[in-house]
Amino acid sequence: MKKIAIIDYGVGNLRSVYRGLERAGADATITADAAVIAAADGIVLPGVGAFREGMEMLGDLQETVIAASREVPVLGICLGMQMLMESSEEHGTHNGLGLVPGSVKRFPPAPGMKVPHMGWNSLRIEQDDPLFDGLMNERYVYFVHSFYAATTPECTLTTTEYICPFASSIKSGNAYGVQFHPEKSGAVGLRLLENFIERIC
Amino acid sequence: MVLTKRIIPCLDLKDGRVVKGTNFLNLRDAGDPVELAQRYNEQGADEVVFLDITASKEQRGTIIEVVSRAADQLFLPLTVGGGIRTLEDMQQLLRAGADKVSINTSAVQDPTLISRGAERFGTQCIVVAMDVRRNFEERLGTTGIELPDGRTCWYEVVIYGGSRPTGIDAVTWAKNAEERGAGEILLTSMETDGTKAGFDIAITSAISERVGIPVIASGGVGTLDHFYDGFVAGRADACLAASVFHYGEFTVRQVKEHLAARGIPVRL
Numbered sequence: 001m002k003k004i005a006i007i008d009y010g011v012g013n014l015r016s017v018y019r020g021l022e023r024a025g026a027d028a029t030i031t032a033d034a035a036v037i038a039a040a041d042g043i044v045l046p047g048v049g050a051f052r053e054g055m056e057m058l059g060d061l062q063e064t065v066i067a068a069s070r071e072v073p074v075l076g077i078c079l080g081m082q083m084l085m086e087s088s089e090e091h092g093t094h095n096g097l098g099l100v101p102g103s104v105k106r107f108p109p110a111p112g113m114k115v116p117h118m119g120w121n122s123l124r125i126e127q128d129d130p131l132f133d134g135l136m137n138e139r140y141v142y143f144v145h146s147f148y149a150a151t152t153p154e155c156t157l158t159t160t161e162y163i164c165p166f167a168s169s170i171k172s173g174n175a176y177g178v179q180f181h182p183e184k185s186g187a188v189g190l191r192l193l194e195n196f197i198e199r200i201c
Numbered sequence: 202m203v204l205t206k207r208i209i210p211c212l213d214l215k216d217g218r219v220v221k222g223t224n225f226l227n228l229r230d231a232g233d234p235v236e237l238a239q240r241y242n243e244q245g246a247d248e249v250v251f252l253d254i255t256a257s258k259e260q261r262g263t264i265i266e267v268v269s270r271a272a273d274q275l276f277l278p279l280t281v282g283g284g285i286r287t288l289e290d291m292q293q294l295l296r297a298g299a300d301k302v303s304i305n306t307s308a309v310q311d312p313t314l315i316s317r318g319a320e321r322f323g324t325q326c327i328v329v330a331m332d333v334r335r336n337f338e339e340r341l342g343t344t345g346i347e348l349p350d351g352r353t354c355w356y357e358v359v360i361y362g363g364s365r366p367t368g369i370d371a372v373t374w375a376k377n378a379e380e381r382g383a384g385e386i387l388l389t390s391m392e393t394d395g396t397k398a399g400f401d402i403a404i405t406s407a408i409s410e411r412v413g414i415p416v417i418a419s420g421g422v423g424t425l426d427h428f429y430d431g432f433v434a435g436r437a438d439a440c441l442a443a444s445v446f447h448y449g450e451f452t453v454r455q456v457k458e459h460l461a462a463r464g465i466p467v468r469l
Binding site for chain 1: 203204205206207242247269272273276277278295296297298299300320321322323324325326384385413414415438439468
Protein backbone atom coordinates (compact mmCIF):
# COMPACT_ATOMS: atom_id res chain seq x y z
CA MET A 1 0.00 0.00 0.00
CA LYS A 2 1.40 3.36 -1.03
CA LYS A 3 2.07 5.83 1.77
CA ILE A 4 0.63 9.20 0.87
CA ALA A 5 1.31 12.26 3.02
CA ILE A 6 -1.42 14.93 2.95
CA ILE A 7 0.23 18.18 3.95
CA ASP A 8 -1.63 19.77 6.86
CA TYR A 9 -1.01 23.49 7.00
CA GLY A 10 -4.22 24.49 8.69
CA VAL A 11 -6.54 25.14 5.76
CA GLY A 12 -9.55 23.56 4.16
CA ASN A 13 -11.47 20.37 4.24
CA LEU A 14 -8.74 17.74 4.60
CA ARG A 15 -11.17 15.05 5.63
CA SER A 16 -12.53 14.65 2.10
CA VAL A 17 -9.05 14.45 0.58
CA TYR A 18 -8.11 11.88 3.20
CA ARG A 19 -11.23 9.77 2.62
CA GLY A 20 -10.82 10.06 -1.14
CA LEU A 21 -7.23 8.78 -1.02
CA GLU A 22 -8.21 6.05 1.41
CA ARG A 23 -11.08 4.98 -0.87
CA ALA A 24 -8.65 5.00 -3.80
CA GLY A 25 -6.45 2.51 -1.94
CA ALA A 26 -3.77 4.62 -0.24
CA ASP A 27 -2.32 4.47 3.24
CA ALA A 28 -2.93 8.20 3.75
CA THR A 29 -1.75 10.38 6.63
CA ILE A 30 -2.61 14.01 7.35
CA THR A 31 0.65 15.47 8.59
CA ALA A 32 2.81 18.53 9.11
CA ASP A 33 5.79 16.39 10.18
CA ALA A 34 8.77 16.80 7.81
CA ALA A 35 10.04 13.29 8.62
CA VAL A 36 6.69 11.68 7.75
CA ILE A 37 6.54 13.71 4.53
CA ALA A 38 10.08 12.68 3.59
CA ALA A 39 9.23 8.99 4.11
CA ALA A 40 6.08 9.03 1.94
CA ASP A 41 5.73 7.45 -1.50
CA GLY A 42 3.77 10.47 -2.66
CA ILE A 43 2.60 13.83 -1.41
CA VAL A 44 -0.71 15.59 -1.73
CA LEU A 45 -0.78 19.35 -1.25
CA PRO A 46 -4.42 20.32 -0.76
CA GLY A 47 -5.77 23.77 -0.21
CA VAL A 48 -8.55 26.27 -0.51
CA GLY A 49 -8.45 29.99 0.14
CA ALA A 50 -6.01 32.73 -0.74
CA PHE A 51 -2.53 32.24 -2.21
CA ARG A 52 -0.45 34.42 0.08
CA GLU A 53 -2.11 33.07 3.24
CA GLY A 54 -1.59 29.54 1.91
CA MET A 55 2.12 30.07 1.31
CA GLU A 56 2.48 31.71 4.73
CA MET A 57 0.66 28.88 6.48
CA LEU A 58 2.85 26.39 4.63
CA GLY A 59 5.90 28.21 6.09
CA ASP A 60 8.85 25.89 6.69
CA LEU A 61 7.01 23.08 4.91
CA GLN A 62 7.66 24.92 1.63
CA GLU A 63 11.24 23.64 1.68
CA THR A 64 10.09 20.20 2.81
CA VAL A 65 7.74 19.92 -0.19
CA ILE A 66 10.37 21.21 -2.65
CA ALA A 67 12.94 18.73 -1.30
CA ALA A 68 10.46 15.84 -1.34
CA SER A 69 9.47 16.62 -4.93
CA ARG A 70 12.99 15.70 -6.04
CA GLU A 71 12.32 12.15 -4.83
CA VAL A 72 8.58 11.44 -5.07
CA PRO A 73 5.50 12.72 -6.93
CA VAL A 74 3.58 15.65 -5.50
CA LEU A 75 -0.07 16.31 -6.37
CA GLY A 76 -1.31 19.85 -5.74
CA ILE A 77 -5.08 20.25 -5.56
CA CYS A 78 -6.80 23.61 -6.27
CA LEU A 79 -4.84 26.21 -4.27
CA GLY A 80 -2.25 23.44 -3.75
CA MET A 81 -1.80 23.33 -7.53
CA GLN A 82 -1.50 27.10 -7.76
CA MET A 83 1.19 27.07 -5.07
CA LEU A 84 3.32 24.80 -7.29
CA MET A 85 3.70 27.71 -9.70
CA GLU A 86 6.45 30.35 -9.71
CA SER A 87 4.21 33.21 -8.65
CA SER A 88 0.65 34.48 -8.21
CA GLU A 89 -1.05 37.77 -8.96
CA GLU A 90 -3.68 37.25 -6.25
CA HIS A 91 -3.69 40.44 -4.10
CA GLY A 92 -0.24 41.60 -5.25
CA THR A 93 2.58 39.43 -6.59
CA HIS A 94 3.69 36.55 -4.40
CA ASN A 95 6.20 33.77 -4.90
CA GLY A 96 5.06 30.18 -5.14
CA LEU A 97 7.06 26.96 -4.80
CA GLY A 98 8.41 27.31 -8.33
CA LEU A 99 8.00 23.63 -9.25
CA VAL A 100 6.00 24.42 -12.39
CA PRO A 101 6.83 27.34 -14.73
CA GLY A 102 4.33 30.18 -15.01
CA SER A 103 2.10 32.29 -12.82
CA VAL A 104 -1.39 32.35 -11.34
CA LYS A 105 -3.80 34.91 -12.84
CA ARG A 106 -7.32 36.07 -12.16
CA PHE A 107 -10.04 35.31 -14.69
CA PRO A 108 -10.56 38.48 -16.76
CA PRO A 109 -14.01 40.09 -16.45
CA ALA A 110 -16.47 38.84 -19.05
CA PRO A 111 -20.12 39.82 -19.41
CA GLY A 112 -22.49 37.34 -17.83
CA MET A 113 -19.68 35.09 -16.61
CA LYS A 114 -19.62 34.55 -12.86
CA VAL A 115 -16.45 34.32 -10.81
CA PRO A 116 -15.66 32.05 -8.98
CA HIS A 117 -15.81 29.41 -11.71
CA MET A 118 -17.94 27.08 -9.60
CA GLY A 119 -19.36 23.75 -10.61
CA TRP A 120 -18.79 20.83 -12.97
CA ASN A 121 -16.80 21.42 -16.14
CA SER A 122 -14.99 19.01 -18.44
CA LEU A 123 -11.37 18.10 -19.04
CA ARG A 124 -9.88 18.10 -22.52
CA ILE A 125 -6.89 15.81 -22.45
CA GLU A 126 -3.98 17.55 -24.21
CA GLN A 127 -1.27 15.04 -23.33
CA ASP A 128 -1.53 11.38 -22.44
CA ASP A 129 -0.50 10.73 -18.90
CA PRO A 130 -0.97 7.85 -16.46
CA LEU A 131 -3.04 10.28 -14.35
CA PHE A 132 -5.89 9.83 -16.85
CA ASP A 133 -5.67 6.06 -17.36
CA GLY A 134 -9.14 4.66 -17.86
CA LEU A 135 -10.70 8.11 -18.16
CA MET A 136 -12.22 9.24 -21.41
CA ASN A 137 -11.84 12.70 -22.84
CA GLU A 138 -14.30 15.42 -21.76
CA ARG A 139 -15.20 13.95 -18.37
CA TYR A 140 -16.73 16.29 -15.80
CA VAL A 141 -14.99 17.30 -12.58
CA TYR A 142 -15.80 19.85 -9.87
CA PHE A 143 -14.13 23.28 -9.88
CA VAL A 144 -14.22 26.20 -7.45
CA HIS A 145 -11.69 28.93 -8.17
CA SER A 146 -11.28 32.56 -9.20
CA PHE A 147 -7.65 32.26 -10.35
CA TYR A 148 -5.98 29.90 -12.80
CA ALA A 149 -2.43 28.78 -13.58
CA ALA A 150 -0.92 30.09 -16.80
CA THR A 151 1.82 27.68 -17.78
CA THR A 152 3.54 26.34 -20.93
CA PRO A 153 1.86 23.88 -23.33
CA GLU A 154 4.56 21.35 -22.37
CA CYS A 155 3.36 21.45 -18.75
CA THR A 156 -0.35 21.36 -19.63
CA LEU A 157 -1.99 17.93 -19.32
CA THR A 158 -5.63 19.03 -19.65
CA THR A 159 -7.40 22.24 -20.49
CA THR A 160 -10.84 23.46 -19.49
CA GLU A 161 -12.83 26.29 -21.00
CA TYR A 162 -14.22 29.05 -18.81
CA ILE A 163 -13.95 32.67 -19.94
CA CYS A 164 -10.66 31.54 -21.51
CA PRO A 165 -9.16 28.07 -21.98
CA PHE A 166 -6.95 27.38 -18.98
CA ALA A 167 -4.67 24.56 -17.75
CA SER A 168 -6.84 22.40 -15.51
CA SER A 169 -4.12 19.74 -14.95
CA ILE A 170 -0.40 20.45 -15.06
CA LYS A 171 2.84 18.54 -14.72
CA SER A 172 6.52 19.35 -14.52
CA GLY A 173 8.90 16.61 -13.44
CA ASN A 174 7.47 15.05 -10.28
CA ALA A 175 5.06 17.92 -9.69
CA TYR A 176 1.45 17.32 -10.68
CA GLY A 177 -1.36 19.75 -10.15
CA VAL A 178 -5.12 19.74 -10.71
CA GLN A 179 -7.22 22.89 -10.48
CA PHE A 180 -10.38 20.90 -9.75
CA HIS A 181 -11.20 18.82 -6.66
CA PRO A 182 -10.80 15.10 -7.43
CA GLU A 183 -12.04 14.33 -3.91
CA LYS A 184 -15.31 16.09 -4.82
CA SER A 185 -15.64 14.76 -8.36
CA GLY A 186 -17.33 11.44 -7.74
CA ALA A 187 -16.12 8.32 -9.54
CA VAL A 188 -13.99 10.26 -12.05
CA GLY A 189 -12.11 11.98 -9.25
CA LEU A 190 -11.57 8.77 -7.32
CA ARG A 191 -10.17 7.10 -10.44
CA LEU A 192 -7.76 9.98 -10.90
CA LEU A 193 -6.58 9.67 -7.28
CA GLU A 194 -6.19 5.93 -7.77
CA ASN A 195 -4.10 6.58 -10.90
CA PHE A 196 -1.89 8.98 -8.97
CA ILE A 197 -1.38 6.46 -6.18
CA GLU A 198 -0.97 3.30 -8.24
CA ARG A 199 0.60 4.48 -11.49
CA ILE A 200 2.56 7.55 -10.54
CA CYS A 201 3.70 7.14 -6.90
CA MET B 202 -17.25 22.18 -23.31
CA VAL B 203 -18.88 24.60 -20.86
CA LEU B 204 -19.56 24.98 -17.18
CA THR B 205 -22.72 22.97 -16.57
CA LYS B 206 -25.78 24.17 -14.69
CA ARG B 207 -26.06 22.56 -11.26
CA ILE B 208 -28.97 20.70 -9.70
CA ILE B 209 -28.74 20.74 -5.93
CA PRO B 210 -31.03 18.73 -3.68
CA CYS B 211 -31.48 20.41 -0.32
CA LEU B 212 -32.10 18.52 2.87
CA ASP B 213 -33.68 20.48 5.71
CA LEU B 214 -32.59 18.81 8.93
CA LYS B 215 -34.17 18.78 12.35
CA ASP B 216 -32.46 16.78 15.10
CA GLY B 217 -30.45 14.89 12.49
CA ARG B 218 -33.49 13.88 10.38
CA VAL B 219 -34.69 15.29 7.07
CA VAL B 220 -37.92 17.29 7.30
CA LYS B 221 -39.96 19.27 4.82
CA GLY B 222 -42.69 21.81 5.42
CA THR B 223 -44.61 24.48 3.55
CA ASN B 224 -43.53 28.08 4.11
CA PHE B 225 -41.24 26.89 6.90
CA LEU B 226 -44.23 25.38 8.79
CA ASN B 227 -45.89 21.95 9.19
CA LEU B 228 -42.70 19.90 9.19
CA ARG B 229 -42.91 16.27 8.13
CA ASP B 230 -40.25 13.58 8.58
CA ALA B 231 -38.58 12.61 5.29
CA GLY B 232 -35.80 10.22 6.26
CA ASP B 233 -32.11 9.81 7.08
CA PRO B 234 -29.97 12.60 5.58
CA VAL B 235 -26.94 10.56 4.61
CA GLU B 236 -29.06 7.83 3.04
CA LEU B 237 -30.96 10.42 1.02
CA ALA B 238 -27.81 12.29 0.05
CA GLN B 239 -26.31 9.02 -1.18
CA ARG B 240 -29.38 8.38 -3.30
CA TYR B 241 -29.12 11.85 -4.83
CA ASN B 242 -25.44 11.29 -5.47
CA GLU B 243 -26.29 8.14 -7.43
CA GLN B 244 -28.91 10.09 -9.39
CA GLY B 245 -26.30 12.65 -10.48
CA ALA B 246 -26.76 15.49 -7.99
CA ASP B 247 -24.07 18.12 -8.48
CA GLU B 248 -23.92 19.14 -4.84
CA VAL B 249 -25.88 18.55 -1.68
CA VAL B 250 -27.01 21.19 0.81
CA PHE B 251 -27.82 20.43 4.45
CA LEU B 252 -29.77 23.16 6.22
CA ASP B 253 -30.16 22.66 9.95
CA ILE B 254 -33.40 24.56 10.42
CA THR B 255 -33.57 24.18 14.16
CA ALA B 256 -29.93 24.90 14.93
CA SER B 257 -30.67 28.41 16.14
CA LYS B 258 -32.79 27.11 18.97
CA GLU B 259 -31.57 23.66 19.83
CA GLN B 260 -28.41 21.67 20.37
CA ARG B 261 -25.74 21.60 17.70
CA GLY B 262 -23.60 18.51 17.40
CA THR B 263 -26.07 16.30 15.55
CA ILE B 264 -25.33 18.31 12.41
CA ILE B 265 -21.57 17.80 12.85
CA GLU B 266 -22.15 14.07 13.07
CA VAL B 267 -24.35 14.07 9.95
CA VAL B 268 -21.78 16.11 7.99
CA SER B 269 -18.92 13.80 8.89
CA ARG B 270 -20.94 10.71 7.99
CA ALA B 271 -21.93 12.30 4.67
CA ALA B 272 -18.39 13.44 3.87
CA ASP B 273 -17.07 9.94 4.50
CA GLN B 274 -19.43 8.41 1.97
CA LEU B 275 -20.02 11.08 -0.63
CA PHE B 276 -17.39 12.46 -2.94
CA LEU B 277 -19.28 15.53 -4.01
CA PRO B 278 -19.52 19.09 -2.73
CA LEU B 279 -21.34 19.58 0.53
CA THR B 280 -22.78 22.86 1.83
CA VAL B 281 -24.00 23.18 5.39
CA GLY B 282 -26.08 25.97 6.87
CA GLY B 283 -28.19 26.79 9.90
CA GLY B 284 -27.20 28.41 13.16
CA ILE B 285 -23.65 29.33 12.09
CA ARG B 286 -22.69 32.44 14.05
CA THR B 287 -18.93 32.39 14.49
CA LEU B 288 -15.72 31.49 12.65
CA GLU B 289 -15.40 28.59 15.10
CA ASP B 290 -18.79 27.23 13.96
CA MET B 291 -17.54 27.43 10.37
CA GLN B 292 -14.22 25.80 11.22
CA GLN B 293 -16.00 22.91 12.98
CA LEU B 294 -18.19 22.20 9.96
CA LEU B 295 -15.36 22.53 7.43
CA ARG B 296 -13.24 20.16 9.55
CA ALA B 297 -16.12 17.70 9.67
CA GLY B 298 -16.08 17.60 5.87
CA ALA B 299 -18.23 20.49 4.61
CA ASP B 300 -16.90 22.39 1.60
CA LYS B 301 -19.02 25.48 2.05
CA VAL B 302 -20.93 27.03 4.90
CA SER B 303 -24.13 28.94 4.38
CA ILE B 304 -24.95 31.89 6.62
CA ASN B 305 -28.26 33.72 6.73
CA THR B 306 -29.60 35.49 9.84
CA SER B 307 -26.14 35.80 11.41
CA ALA B 308 -24.77 37.50 8.26
CA VAL B 309 -27.55 40.10 8.35
CA GLN B 310 -26.94 40.77 12.04
CA ASP B 311 -23.18 40.98 11.59
CA PRO B 312 -22.11 41.39 7.95
CA THR B 313 -18.44 41.23 8.96
CA LEU B 314 -19.03 37.50 9.47
CA ILE B 315 -18.98 37.26 5.66
CA SER B 316 -15.68 39.11 5.26
CA ARG B 317 -14.05 37.40 8.21
CA GLY B 318 -15.13 33.98 6.98
CA ALA B 319 -13.96 34.68 3.44
CA GLU B 320 -10.61 35.93 4.66
CA ARG B 321 -10.00 32.95 6.89
CA PHE B 322 -11.46 30.10 4.82
CA GLY B 323 -11.62 31.56 1.31
CA THR B 324 -14.40 33.20 -0.66
CA GLN B 325 -15.47 29.89 -2.17
CA CYS B 326 -16.42 28.60 1.30
CA ILE B 327 -18.92 31.32 2.14
CA VAL B 328 -22.46 31.03 0.83
CA VAL B 329 -24.82 33.84 1.82
CA ALA B 330 -28.35 32.48 2.03
CA MET B 331 -31.15 35.01 1.92
CA ASP B 332 -34.88 34.58 2.42
CA VAL B 333 -36.87 37.31 0.74
CA ARG B 334 -40.45 38.40 0.32
CA ARG B 335 -42.32 41.04 -1.63
CA ASN B 336 -43.02 44.42 -0.11
CA PHE B 337 -45.42 46.78 -1.88
CA GLU B 338 -44.91 49.77 0.41
CA GLU B 339 -42.99 52.49 -1.34
CA ARG B 340 -39.67 53.11 0.30
CA LEU B 341 -36.69 55.20 -0.74
CA GLY B 342 -33.51 53.37 -1.67
CA THR B 343 -35.18 50.08 -2.54
CA THR B 344 -34.87 48.29 -5.88
CA GLY B 345 -38.12 48.21 -7.79
CA ILE B 346 -38.84 44.83 -9.37
CA GLU B 347 -41.60 44.37 -11.92
CA LEU B 348 -43.71 41.27 -11.36
CA PRO B 349 -45.26 39.19 -14.17
CA ASP B 350 -48.70 40.71 -13.43
CA GLY B 351 -47.34 44.21 -14.05
CA ARG B 352 -47.23 45.33 -10.43
CA THR B 353 -43.97 46.65 -9.00
CA CYS B 354 -42.57 45.82 -5.57
CA TRP B 355 -39.27 45.56 -3.79
CA TYR B 356 -38.01 42.46 -2.07
CA GLU B 357 -37.26 42.53 1.61
CA VAL B 358 -34.79 40.30 3.43
CA VAL B 359 -36.42 38.29 6.21
CA ILE B 360 -34.52 36.47 8.93
CA TYR B 361 -35.09 33.81 11.61
CA GLY B 362 -36.45 31.27 9.15
CA GLY B 363 -38.64 33.82 7.41
CA SER B 364 -40.32 35.11 10.55
CA ARG B 365 -38.75 38.56 10.95
CA PRO B 366 -38.64 41.31 8.32
CA THR B 367 -35.50 43.45 8.34
CA GLY B 368 -36.35 46.39 6.09
CA ILE B 369 -33.27 45.52 4.03
CA ASP B 370 -33.57 45.59 0.23
CA ALA B 371 -32.70 42.14 -1.16
CA VAL B 372 -30.79 43.40 -4.22
CA THR B 373 -28.71 45.79 -2.10
CA TRP B 374 -27.99 43.03 0.40
CA ALA B 375 -26.89 40.61 -2.33
CA LYS B 376 -24.43 43.19 -3.70
CA ASN B 377 -23.20 43.95 -0.20
CA ALA B 378 -22.63 40.25 0.44
CA GLU B 379 -20.63 39.95 -2.78
CA GLU B 380 -18.46 42.94 -1.90
CA ARG B 381 -17.76 41.45 1.51
CA GLY B 382 -16.48 38.24 -0.05
CA ALA B 383 -19.42 35.86 -0.42
CA GLY B 384 -18.66 33.19 -3.01
CA GLU B 385 -22.27 32.43 -3.82
CA ILE B 386 -25.83 33.56 -3.07
CA LEU B 387 -28.53 31.06 -2.11
CA LEU B 388 -31.79 32.89 -2.78
CA THR B 389 -35.09 31.62 -1.37
CA SER B 390 -38.31 33.49 -2.08
CA MET B 391 -40.91 33.11 0.64
CA GLU B 392 -43.51 33.93 -2.00
CA THR B 393 -42.92 30.68 -3.85
CA ASP B 394 -41.33 28.36 -1.30
CA GLY B 395 -43.47 25.27 -0.81
CA THR B 396 -46.03 26.34 -3.44
CA LYS B 397 -44.80 24.14 -6.34
CA ALA B 398 -45.70 27.06 -8.62
CA GLY B 399 -42.14 27.61 -9.83
CA PHE B 400 -39.20 29.74 -8.73
CA ASP B 401 -39.71 33.45 -8.12
CA ILE B 402 -38.22 34.46 -11.46
CA ALA B 403 -38.49 38.22 -10.94
CA ILE B 404 -36.16 38.42 -7.96
CA THR B 405 -33.89 35.58 -9.11
CA SER B 406 -33.05 37.25 -12.41
CA ALA B 407 -32.82 40.70 -10.80
CA ILE B 408 -30.15 39.51 -8.38
CA SER B 409 -28.33 37.21 -10.78
CA GLU B 410 -27.92 40.04 -13.29
CA ARG B 411 -26.61 42.42 -10.66
CA VAL B 412 -23.96 40.28 -8.97
CA GLY B 413 -20.84 38.66 -10.38
CA ILE B 414 -21.00 35.56 -8.19
CA PRO B 415 -23.14 32.46 -8.78
CA VAL B 416 -26.77 32.53 -7.66
CA ILE B 417 -28.68 29.44 -6.55
CA ALA B 418 -32.45 29.68 -7.09
CA SER B 419 -34.56 28.11 -4.37
CA GLY B 420 -38.20 27.74 -3.40
CA GLY B 421 -41.19 26.68 -5.43
CA VAL B 422 -40.22 23.90 -7.83
CA GLY B 423 -43.13 21.66 -8.84
CA THR B 424 -42.46 20.63 -12.45
CA LEU B 425 -39.48 19.79 -14.65
CA ASP B 426 -40.01 22.99 -16.63
CA HIS B 427 -39.65 25.06 -13.49
CA PHE B 428 -35.96 24.13 -13.46
CA TYR B 429 -35.64 25.23 -17.09
CA ASP B 430 -37.32 28.55 -16.24
CA GLY B 431 -35.01 29.02 -13.26
CA PHE B 432 -31.95 28.77 -15.50
CA VAL B 433 -33.25 30.62 -18.55
CA ALA B 434 -35.68 33.28 -17.29
CA GLY B 435 -34.22 33.39 -13.77
CA ARG B 436 -30.61 33.32 -15.02
CA ALA B 437 -29.69 31.11 -12.07
CA ASP B 438 -26.37 29.26 -12.01
CA ALA B 439 -27.83 26.44 -9.95
CA CYS B 440 -31.32 25.32 -8.93
CA LEU B 441 -32.08 23.93 -5.52
CA ALA B 442 -35.08 21.80 -4.60
CA ALA B 443 -36.14 19.68 -1.67
CA SER B 444 -39.58 18.12 -1.56
CA VAL B 445 -39.88 17.13 -5.24
CA PHE B 446 -36.80 14.97 -4.74
CA HIS B 447 -37.60 13.72 -1.23
CA TYR B 448 -41.02 12.46 -2.12
CA GLY B 449 -39.80 10.94 -5.36
CA GLU B 450 -41.93 13.08 -7.70
CA PHE B 451 -38.94 12.98 -9.98
CA THR B 452 -35.29 12.09 -9.70
CA VAL B 453 -32.30 14.37 -10.18
CA ARG B 454 -31.52 12.39 -13.33
CA GLN B 455 -34.98 13.04 -14.78
CA VAL B 456 -34.49 16.76 -14.20
CA LYS B 457 -31.12 16.69 -15.92
CA GLU B 458 -32.36 14.65 -18.87
CA HIS B 459 -35.22 17.09 -19.29
CA LEU B 460 -32.84 20.07 -19.19
CA ALA B 461 -30.40 18.43 -21.62
CA ALA B 462 -33.25 17.79 -24.05
CA ARG B 463 -34.11 21.48 -23.85
CA GLY B 464 -30.52 22.54 -24.53
CA ILE B 465 -29.28 23.38 -21.04
CA PRO B 466 -25.74 22.09 -20.38
CA VAL B 467 -25.82 19.59 -17.50
CA ARG B 468 -23.54 16.83 -16.28
CA LEU B 469 -25.18 13.51 -17.09
